Amino acid sequence: MSEIVARAASRPPAYQPDPRGAIRAREALAARFGGSPEDYWLTAGTSDAYGWLFTLLTDPGEAVAVPRPGYPLVGPLACLAGINTVDYPAYYLHPHGWENDLDALDQVLTSPDGPRVGAVVAVHPNNPTGAYTDPGLLEVCARRGTPVIVDEVFWPFTVEAAVPAGRLSGTDAAWVFGLDGLSKLLAAPHLKLGWIRLAGPHDEVARVAPVLDRIADAYLPVSTPIADAVPDLLELADAQVGRVRDRITANMAVTRQFFDQPPYRARRTDAGWTALIDVPHGDDDLAVTLLERAHIAVQPGWLYDLDSAGALALSLLPETSAFTDGCRLLCDALARVID
Numbered sequence: 001m002s003e004i005v006a007r008a009a010s011r012p013p014a015y016q017p018d019p020r021g022a023i024r025a026r027e028a029l030a031a032r033f034g035g036s037p038e039d040y041w042l043t044a045g046t047s048d049a050y051g052w053l054f055t056l057l058t059d060p061g062e063a064v065a066v067p068r069p070g071y072p073l074v075g076p077l078a079c080l081a082g083i084n085t086v087d088y089p090a091y092y093l094h095p096h097g098w099e100n101d102l103d104a105l106d107q108v109l110t111s112p113d114g115p116r117v118g119a120v121v122a123v124h125p126n127n128p129t130g131a132y133t134d135p136g137l138l139e140v141c142a143r144r145g146t147p148v149i150v151d152e153v154f155w156p157f158t159v160e161a162a163v164p165a166g167r168l169s170g171t172d173a174a175w176v177f178g179l180d181g182l183s184k185l186l187a188a189p190h191l192k193l194g195w196i197r198l199a200g201p202h203d204e205v206a207r208v209a210p211v212l213d214r215i216a217d218a219y220l221p222v223s224t225p226i227a228d229a230v231p232d233l234l235e236l237a238d239a240q241v242g243r244v245r246d247r248i249t250a251n252m253a254v255t256r257q258f259f260d261q262p263p264y265r266a267r268r269t270d271a272g273w274t275a276l277i278d279v280p281h282g283d284d285d286l287a288v289t290l291l292e293r294a295h296i297a298v299q300p301g302w303l304y305d306l307d308s309a310g311a312l313a314l315s316l317l318p319e320t321s322a323f324t325d326g327c328r329l330l331c332d333a334l335a336r337v338i339d
Helices: 002-009 023-033 046-057 074-080 102-110 136-144 202-219 224-234 237-259 286-294 320-338
Strands: 040-043 063-068 084-093 097-100 117-123 148-151 176-181 194-199 274-278 311-315
Touching: 023 040, 023 194, 023 224, 040 046, 040 202, 046 074, 046 117, 046 148, 046 176, 046 194, 046 202, 063 074, 063 102, 074 084, 084 102, 102 117, 102 136, 117 136, 136 148, 194 202, 237 274, 237 320, 286 320
Parallel strands: 063 084, 063 117, 117 148, 148 176
Antiparallel strands: 040 194, 084 097, 176 194, 274 311
């Protein structure tokens, strides 16, 4: 990957600013993910994309609806944008998996109490639950005329799902801003390039695209060498996704080997890089205790607003031999802590 970026950086410089980003990169994105190059805006990452869209879709004091449980990123970004968040829940039924409460979402969008909801955020699949978003969410939002921000950075990384669910980005039936980026696609956190893909009813797209252009033009965050490297970097994506998928699938099997038996429970994980386990311990400081006493790093479920006090989140990314050793140590440490 570094060689590709270096090769792009060595080309004769040609600065041609465009609020949507370099056309060569957008053509490559459209060829891979569908749509037209005009449907895409390049960003420095999905966090930047969230910020732009919060500016586009809300005024200070308004709100975006976010999934609960969910990764604690959108809340701080909303705070920086001067807006609020309201939750819509998903519930877990073992071993079936997670289901979005679409009735609760509809109530959030229609409630006369609280701030106006300018957009709904959907993470497809969710982090940390690993559940793909119910496409019925788009129907609810279309009925209420509410835009949807769909974060699909983990979309191809299936674990226990047979195949990825259909993408929600690129859907014309609702007003959708799809987010994705290179850092997850290539498992390369140092490659900070993301994109927004806009789709929806023609009149809405025609109205908001020029406004998004003005926001993007104020930042122009993507350097020319990174943008020029996008076509070649995308050619590496399938192989890299396959390698990551093999590892996380193997590590999920190890998780079930250790934690899919009493007194533990491993929750269903359709996709993503995280496994959730339930342990018979309600101490909010359990993750800290494990780190201090056993030098094992896990994340507590409360970090993601999981209702279960004994939930722990395990990263599925380590090499399988190291992950297996870690699970064995975790089992031993939990036995000591629980006793």
